[in-house]
Amino acid sequence: MNIKAWIPNFFTMLNLLCGCVALVFVSEYSFYWAFSLVCLGIFFDFFDGFFARKFNVAGPLGVQLDSLADMITSGVVPGFVMYKMLVLAESNTRFNPSLNNIETLQHQIYVWPLLGFLITVGACYRLAKFNIDTRQTDSFIGLPTPANALFVVSLPLLWNTVECPYQVVNLLMNKWFLLSVTVVSAFVMNAEIPLFSLKIKEFSFAKYKLQISFLAISVLLLIFLKILAVPLIIVVYVLLSVFNNMTHKKASV
Structure with a gap:
């Protein structure tokens, strides 16, 4: 077994x-x-x-x-x-x-x-x-x-x-x-x-600036807003992803 x-x-x-x-x-x-x-x-x-x-x-x-x-x-x-x-x-x-x-x-x-x-x-x-x-x-x-x-x-x-x-x-x-x-x-x-993926395989701000920025924002929101930060963090995650998608589309055009 x-x-x-x-x-x-x-x-x-x-x-x-x-x-x-x-x-x-x-x-x-x-x-x-x-x-x-x-x-x-x-x-x-x-x-x-x-x-x-x-x-x-x-x-x-x-x-x-x-x-x-x-x-x-x-x-x-x-x-x-x-x-x-x-x-x-x-x-x-x-x-x-x-x-x-x-x-x-x-x-x-x-x-x-x-x-x-x-x-x-x-x-x-x-x-x-x-x-x-x-x-x-x-x-x-x-x-x-x-x-x-x-x-x-x-x-x-x-x-x-x-x-x-x-x-x-x-x-x-x-x-x-x-x-x-x-x-x-x-x-x-x-x-x-x-x-965007939240996995950070190495500490490289240039490579994972979006993930690191999101984590930093999340920590700050939790410190200052406590439980109010939870739904805001989810909203920020979705909005950052949409913004990131739009930025990549413009860059590829």
Whole structure:
């Protein structure tokens, strides 16, 4: 029995477990714990691929397990989070863990908020397409599901964040804005938008200036804006990639 072959799958299962437990917390409107578990799941998701390459044990079983685990942690969880956010927006309830009416919301069914699961549908299509797309070995085409998950699950945390301007908080309580975010989220995951690779194989600013600049911006945003920086970092990543694509197109003409 090759123990090394099971190590990557073990980390994949931990990713799946984090996603399952995150769903329980989302159902209780415990968005902070759900966000923490998604982050932990993505951490495990990184190491399953790392150990598969390190031990040279990558195989079709690991690929399928990885996608199935990601479907929960980075697909179902953000869709459920968006559903819950739309429920709060539909009921015009400002989220607060101490509010007694949260318990009342748990016993009601809302129709429009179900559209939040379009994120889950988009993630499913993205993961299936990724498994058969040979163009995405070193970089991505479309926003990866873990990055999209981080963006979505961080949004409800901004409601009670001191650093977040009240205009943004009010916007995040607008159901039409949240529905727009849902549609854009599902689209960006599957759009034919090349996103630059974050892998830095050697410290050369000339060769990896885009990656190093992005990492520096991300660190600064996290230091000064804290949790507010998480969705901004994802947006900056996409915008920098689009700008980089436009620059390369102009250079090649």
